[in-house]
Amino acid sequence: MAVRDVIALTTADFRDRVRRPAYAVILLAAVALGYLAAPEGDARWVVMYIGEYRGVYNSAYTGTLIALTSALWLTLGGFYVVRNGVSRDRSTGVGQLIAATPMPTVRYLAGKFLSSCLVLSSMVGVLAVTALILQLARGEETAVEPVALLTPFVVMALPLVAFTAGMALLFETVPLLRAGLGNIVWFVVWMVVAIGGQSPDALFGGIGVHEVAASMAHSMTAQGIDMTGGGFSLGLVYLDEPLKVFVWDGLDISAGYLAGRLAMVLLALLVALAPALWFTRFDPARRHGPAPEPFMPMASGGGHHGIAAPVRPEVAAPAIRSLPAPERGGAYGRLVAGELRILVQGVSRWWWLGVLAIMVAGLALPLGAVTQFVLPVGWIWPVLVWSRLGTQRVEYGVDGILGAYPWSRRRLVAEWGAGVVLTLLTGLAPLIRMLAGGDTAGASTCVAGALFIPSLALAMGVLSRTHRLFQAFYLLWWYATINGIAAVDVMGAVRENGAPAGPGPLLVTAGAVVLVAVTLLTGAARRNVRT
Amino acid sequence: MLELIGITKVYPGNKRAVDGVTLRMEPGLLGLLGPNGAGKSSLMRIASTVTKPTSGQVLFHGADVVAKPDVLRRTLGYLPQDFGVYPNLTSREFLGYLAAAKGLSARSAKTRIDELLQLVNLTEAVKRPLGKYSGGMLRRVGIAQALLADPQVIIVDEPTAGLDPEERVRFRNLLSDLAADRVVMLSTHIVSDVESVASDIAVVDQGRLLCRDTPEALLRRVDGQVWELVVAADRVAGLQHRFLISRLARTAAGVRVRLLSPAPPGPDWVRVAPDLEDAYLAVINFGAGQTAAVR
Numbered sequence: 107m108a109v110r111d112v113i114a115l116t117t118a119d120f121r122d123r124v125r126r127p128a129y130a131v132i133l134l135a136a137v138a139l140g141y142l143a144a145p146e147g148d149a150r151w152v153v154m155y156i157g158e159y160r161g162v163y164n165s166a167y168t169g170t171l172i173a174l175t176s177a178l179w180l181t182l183g184g185f186y187v188v189r190n191g192v193s194r195d196r197s198t199g200v201g202q203l204i205a206a207t208p209m210p211t212v213r214y215l216a217g218k219f220l221s222s223c224l225v226l227s228s229m230v231g232v233l234a235v236t237a238l239i240l241q242l243a244r245g246e247e248t249a250v251e252p253v254a255l256l257t258p259f260v261v262m263a264l265p266l267v268a269f270t271a272g273m274a275l276l277f278e279t280v281p282l283l284r285a286g287l288g289n290i291v292w293f294v295v296w297m298v299v300a301i302g303g304q305s306p307d308a309l310f311g312g313i314g315v316h317e318v319a320a321s322m323a324h325s326m327t328a329q330g331i332d333m334t335g336g337g338f339s340l341g342l343v344y345l346d347e348p349l350k351v352f353v354w355d356g357l358d359i360s361a362g363y364l365a366g367r368l369a370m371v372l373l374a375l376l377v378a379l380a381p382a383l384w385f386t387r388f389d390p391a392r393r394h395g396p397a398p399e400p401f402m403p404m405a406s407g408g409g410h411h412g413i414a415a416p417v418r419p420e421v422a423a424p425a426i427r428s429l430p431a432p433e434r435g436g437a438y439g440r441l442v443a444g445e446l447r448i449l450v451q452g453v454s455r456w457w458w459l460g461v462l463a464i465m466v467a468g469l470a471l472p473l474g475a476v477t478q479f480v481l482p483v484g485w486i487w488p489v490l491v492w493s494r495l496g497t498q499r500v501e502y503g504v505d506g507i508l509g510a511y512p513w514s515r516r517r518l519v520a521e522w523g524a525g526v527v528l529t530l531l532t533g534l535a536p537l538i539r540m541l542a543g544g545d546t547a548g549a550s551t552c553v554a555g556a557l558f559i560p561s562l563a564l565a566m567g568v569l570s571r572t573h574r575l576f577q578a579f580y581l582l583w584w585y586a587t588i589n590g591i592a593a594v595d596v597m598g599a600v601r602e603n604g605a606p607a608g609p610g611p612l613l614v615t616a617g618a619v620v621l622v623a624v625t626l627l628t629g630a631a632r633r634n635v636r637t
Numbered sequence: 638m639l640e641l642i643g644i645t646k647v648y649p650g651n652k653r654a655v656d657g658v659t660l661r662m663e664p665g666l667l668g669l670l671g672p673n674g675a676g677k678s679s680l681m682r683i684a685s686t687v688t689k690p691t692s693g694q695v696l697f698h699g700a701d702v703v704a705k706p707d708v709l710r711r712t713l714g715y716l717p718q719d720f721g722v723y724p725n726l727t728s729r730e731f732l733g734y735l736a737a738a739k740g741l742s743a744r745s746a747k748t749r750i751d752e753l754l755q756l757v758n759l760t761e762a763v764k765r766p767l768g769k770y771s772g773g774m775l776r777r778v779g780i781a782q783a784l785l786a787d788p789q790v791i792i793v794d795e796p797t798a799g800l801d802p803e804e805r806v807r808f809r810n811l812l813s814d815l816a817a818d819r820v821v822m823l824s825t826h827i828v829s830d831v832e833s834v835a836s837d838i839a840v841v842d843q844g845r846l847l848c849r850d851t852p853e854a855l856l857r858r859v860d861g862q863v864w865e866l867v868v869a870a871d872r873v874a875g876l877q878h879r880f881l882i883s884r885l886a887r888t889a890a891g892v893r894v895r896l897l898s899p900a901p902p903g904p905d906w907v908r909v910a911p912d913l914e915d916a917y918l919a920v921i922n923f924g925a926g927q928t929a930a931v932r
Contacts (some may be wrong), residue, residue, distance in 0.1 A: 434739075436743065505717055507720045509686075511735070
């Protein structure tokens with residue numbers, strides 16, 4: 107009975123998730139990443155190498171390469187796909203139906219965990235097939251060894267996706283981590299796992315790289331290859347010259363290594379089931395803290411959560427026909443104001459205090475520190491608010507009403523305008539300082555950035571109809587910026603000789619215009635094919 | 638004024654939700670009746686420009702609103718069956734935003750919102766965020782937004798769902814009042830919602846328009862074919878098998894059965910005056926061109 111419950115829940119949840127567009131998007135991204143990870147022999151980039159060498163694309167090397175890169179991707183992108191299992195039950199009301207059944211919370215959590223594991227494992231499975239295709243396509247070694255090809259996916263990728271599934275469930279049941287903040291926290295956790303997990307001392311073997319590197323080094327030494335050219339590296343790198351190749355026949359998996367991977371799966375299971383201690387089974391009366399329950403669009407005959415004091419209707423109502431006909435005109439400013447109010451609805455006072463602190467720091471610190479630190483902080487602070495752009499109408503079901511309202515494009519532009527106002531607000535102090543300090547190039551880039559970032563958020567929101575795409579993408583973008591990658595700096599934070607080193611303000615503005623155009627076209631296309 | 642001509646809507650999977658429906662509407666209230674899944678909501682969404690038809694035309698004062706929907710949207714009040722609100726906004730803020738989206742001037746918006754909040758009895762709740770409203774209160778917010786811009790066309794889909802009986806009566810009267818000089822299109826599967834207020838009734842089923850008539854003409858279709866009798870409870874199953882039962886009511890003496898039959902079902906049955914529910918059931922079960930038949 108218990109097993110049947112869990113299997114039924116797992117199956118239903120798995121079916122629902124893989125039929126969602128996000129599944130296909132992340133899967134396609136994973137396949138594309140796999141393709142990128144195993145380029146042609148004369149390519150000028152590489153994802154995994156050791157010294158001046160990479161392995162011949164045989165089954166063992168291709169399988170390991172794709173397994174490691176996909177594991178890294180699925181722990182990030184996959185997390186955002188599977189982290190809504192419980193919240194979907196909450197928002198659709200299915201949770202309350204399940205809560206009224208005798209199914210114990212532990213079984214519910216086990217079903218959700220297994221479903222998430224299945225979703226991510228199915229992606230791993232597709233990537234294993236991709237690895238096979240890539241090995242044959244590259245043609246460096248056409249003999250396929252199934253065990254060597256698949257073993258890395260089983261021992262490296264699967265424990266990591268189990269860990270990701272467990273953490274996603276944990277995040278969903280902790281009120282503070284349930285919403286957008288959890289997405290950001292996970293990004294930080296992922297960075298720690300991706301970097302710290304390559305260490306020889308990483309818990310449970312980390313992401314499994316260390317043993318792979320040691321085995322490859324051993325093979326190279328055995329083949330008489332000089333190892334002074336550098337160590338093992340996992341991550342996209344551009345090359346001046348194509349790499350030389352060596353033959354690697356795969357990892358000899360030790361019992362200790364295998365035990366570490368099994369321990370990681372057990373840890374994932376424990377993490378997933380631990381919320382049984384505090385999970386409230388969708389009972390709003392047992393909710394802790396001020397975090398509101400996600401709001402459900404209203405269906406006929408349905409009501410909302412919360413307690414509503416009755417307002418007794420009076421039978422005698424004023425005659426509607428006596429109301430004066432309304433005048434039109436001059437509404438655009440109020441529309442932008444309305445969009446701004448919707449954008450920041452429910453934002454806490456603490457968030458606004460943070461904005462104030464950023465402004466004070468922007469006005470008080472030296473200009474160099476303002477451009478290098480305060481502006482990037484000011485333009486990461488609203489990431490959760492920006493990510494609402496383009497999503498809220500669908501999220502709250504207001505599009506049911508607005509679908510019959512005129513001037514839909516004007517509303518989208520007003521929404522974009524609200525995003526720009528918010529961006530300018532959080533970047534206002536640095537902008538003032540740049541203008542006061544005569545840094546016109548920096549100020550121009552800052553203004554262009556204030557146009558670009560909300561454009562990106564709106565485009566991603568309208569395209570994906572979810573907050574998570576922008577949150578994940580922008581965090582990567584911002585991380586690259588603060589690490590000094592000038593090519594992606596739209597803020598003017600990366601400097602060379604005191605001047606912004608990134609794309610010029612005209613280029614950034616042009617990017618914003620393109621994104622807004624994409625948004626408007628997408629909105630129009632959605633309307634035209636609406637069912 | 639508003640014309641739906643040969644409207645067909647085919648959803649992916651070849652599901653034909655609306656099949657060649659033609660409706661021409663002038664000021665007055667058209668009640669669209671049909672069972673769940675009949676295609677009413679699809680038709681309402683097409684009439685309100687939210688959904689494009691697969692084929693057919695929607696004309697407003699002769700203008701094609703499938704190609705240029707804003708022609709109708711500027712003067713349309715639409716209340717969908719399912720809708721949401723921004724939960725952290727108050728009703729005044731939400732309606733203020735929608736008034737701006739409709740292009741109303743600031744002065745007009747303020748006056749209109751005040752009046753509409755009074756009309757739908759929400760003046761006492763204006764400071765509460767919408768997330769704290771009950772289902773009925775939210776539906777009243779939906780009604781208010783539909784009336785924001787003094788619409789010439791009002792399309793309301795299952796508008797009384799979630800309202801208590803007193804509110805239902807009030808809302809029906811309001812629509813009846815509005816229909817004096819506006820097109821009002823109301824869809825429902827509850828016959829009593831349109832019985833007292835509709836000047837015209839269209840019955841749809843399986844995407845097709847079965848009939849369109851005045852309430853009086855619909856009643857005439859089943860005149861003399863509605864019968865009542867109090868019977869023992871164990872006879873009900875047999876009657877249900879043979880006749881179209883329109884109502885059952887348990888009484889101290891047994892079960893009062895109301896059924897449709899062209900001839901007396903038995904010696905003691907009493908012929909009664911039909912109501913719209915009888916006529917609707919007859920149309921749905923036996924088609925528009927036929928009288929009630931014995932099963």
